[in-house]
Amino acid sequence: MSVVKVIELVADSPDGWKDAIDKAVSKASETIHNITGVEVKNLTATVQNGRVVEYKADLHLAFRVDE
Numbered sequence: 001m002s003v004v005k006v007i008e009l010v011a012d013s014p015d016g017w018k019d020a021i022d023k024a025v026s027k028a029s030e031t032i033h034n035i036t037g038v039e040v041k042n043l044t045a046t047v048q049n050g051r052v053v054e055y056k057a058d059l060h061l062a063f064r065v066d067e
Helices: 017-028
Strands: 004-013 035-048 051-064
Touching (some): 004 017, 017 051
Antiparallel strands (some): 035 051
């Protein structure tokens, strides 16, 4: 039997939501092993002077707990 833990992460990027998600997973994988998937919960952006300047992704990251 395996056990999966889910944590919430928020990441940002000036280049887009996909980049924010990629950065969150990449950074988390430096210290978390056995990542099995992500669920994107919310996408938001910061607007300045009528332009999007930062993209934010709120996601749940799932990983198997070591036995």
